[in-house]
Amino acid sequence: MDIATILGIISAFGLVIMAITMGGGIKLFINLPSVMIVVGGTMGATMVNYPLAEVLGVLQVVKNVFFKKAMSGRDIIKQFIEFATKARREGILSLESDIKKVGEDFIKKGVQLSIDGLEPQSIREILETEITFIQDRHRKGAEIFTTMGTFFPALGMIGTLIGLVQMLQTMSDPSSIGPAMAVALLTTFYGSIMANIVCMPMAGKLRTRSGEEVLIKEMIIEGVICLSNGENPRIVEQKLHAFLPPGQREAQFK
Numbered sequence: 001m002d003i004a005t006i007l008g009i010i011s012a013f014g015l016v017i018m019a020i021t022m023g024g025g026i027k028l029f030i031n032l033p034s035v036m037i038v039v040g041g042t043m044g045a046t047m048v049n050y051p052l053a054e055v056l057g058v059l060q061v062v063k064n065v066f067f068k069k070a071m072s073g074r075d076i077i078k079q080f081i082e083f084a085t086k087a088r089r090e091g092i093l094s095l096e097s098d099i100k101k102v103g104e105d106f107i108k109k110g111v112q113l114s115i116d117g118l119e120p121q122s123i124r125e126i127l128e129t130e131i132t133f134i135q136d137r138h139r140k141g142a143e144i145f146t147t148m149g150t151f152f153p154a155l156g157m158i159g160t161l162i163g164l165v166q167m168l169q170t171m172s173d174p175s176s177i178g179p180a181m182a183v184a185l186l187t188t189f190y191g192s193i194m195a196n197i198v199c200m201p202m203a204g205k206l207r208t209r210s211g212e213e214v215l216i217k218e219m220i221i222e223g224v225i226c227l228s229n230g231e232n233p234r235i236v237e238q239k240l241h242a243f244l245p246p247g248q249r250e251a252q253f254k
Helices: 003-022 032-049 052-066 073-090 092-096 105-115 120-169 174-229 233-241
Strands: none
Touching: 003 052, 003 174, 032 052, 032 120, 032 174, 052 120, 052 174, 073 092, 073 105, 073 174, 073 233, 092 105, 092 174, 105 120, 105 174, 120 174, 174 233
């Protein structure tokens, strides 16, 4: 669970709701027609813009905003030092039983390709192709949220126009001006909230997550190539340390 995401959402919505409550009550800001215009209109426009499968698939991508499952860089380095030490001592075929215990599928795949005897260049090409398609899926998820972030304020403005038209047509009936004005203002409010507190931040977090995951997978590729070349564990450590900031590097060999 990503604490920063949870705290960010709670603090953003919490402060907005607190300010609303202090100013006169939350019931004033609840309007079903406004929600229908903004949320329903945005979802409809998004499905026009993207295939249905991609819109539904973005729900699977959302979990990357709240959950971080990737191994850390330090764990990757430690794992490959262990692999390199055993491979130098017993041969790379001895790793076949060890990779079954590894939780990261990308490591399993890379090491298995080395065990199967593929050339290092072929291994790199296979794994880099997989990274390319991972980046494409992540980019699509962030793009959909960014698109929704532009649709929400636009639908809010459409709702405002609807409310103003309703208000102008009923100027002779003062009792109907209030509800029409509520629709006019609350749709803009809902659109701004959804765009700036939900969609845009989620798109940004997905791009950040994608960069972090790609970095980890590039480290794994380098580690797999080192194993395939039979390099010394010290050399493996030095090569993988290059992917981390100096403050995060922990030397296993003194």
